[in-house]
Amino acid sequence: MKNLKELSERRAAAAQAKEQLLKKFGAAPKPSDPDMIAKRTEREAIAAAREARRADRERSVQEDLARRTAEADAIARAASAEADAREADARDRIARILTDEAERKAERDRRYAARKAKHR
Template identity: 75%
Template sequence: MKTLKELAERRAAAVAAKKLLLKKFETAPKPSDPDMVAKSAEREAVAAARETRRVERERSVQEERDRQIVEAAAVARAASAQADALEAEAKNRIARVATDNAERKTERDRRYAARKAKQR
């Protein structure tokens, strides 16, 4: 067990430490002190500037997303238009082939009929 002298010394040291802490807080600048008001205003200005930069950054990111969406839609429209053009060209080619075949058959039938008419 510790001696009474050691306990008294520890207690005195604790009291002294508390007094030092109280003295430190008493000498600390008050919130109404001009330096503290200036620092507080500076911190608020920095925070406001930070918030402004954050909002600007979010706005630019959103603008980039919107631009990419518009660009993707334009690419999709162009691809769709190209696909429609290819489809129309294919249909036109098929129609021309069908028309050519019908014309050839008609000409062949006419020649056949003419040949049969000569034979009679």
């Protein structure tokens, strides 16, 4: 019988705990309570401020990305212009070398022809 007594005591304790929980939640403030309305308004204001900060961060990241992209494009254009200038310089140098070689060959041929004409 001891077990039955313990079982009934445990059931009574559980029922009492449930009743206390129901009283606790029954005494909770209702959504229309002025304090609850003030807290909800405060939470909404905090959420709106958080969203504004997030949007500001996102805009800042987008601006930074656009700035970096523009800088990268400018660097690429400058590198391309520099490469084009080097290529043009190399072409000019090659053209000068070919012209100088042609002039030297023409001078050498002229001297050779003058020597041949002198011996005849």
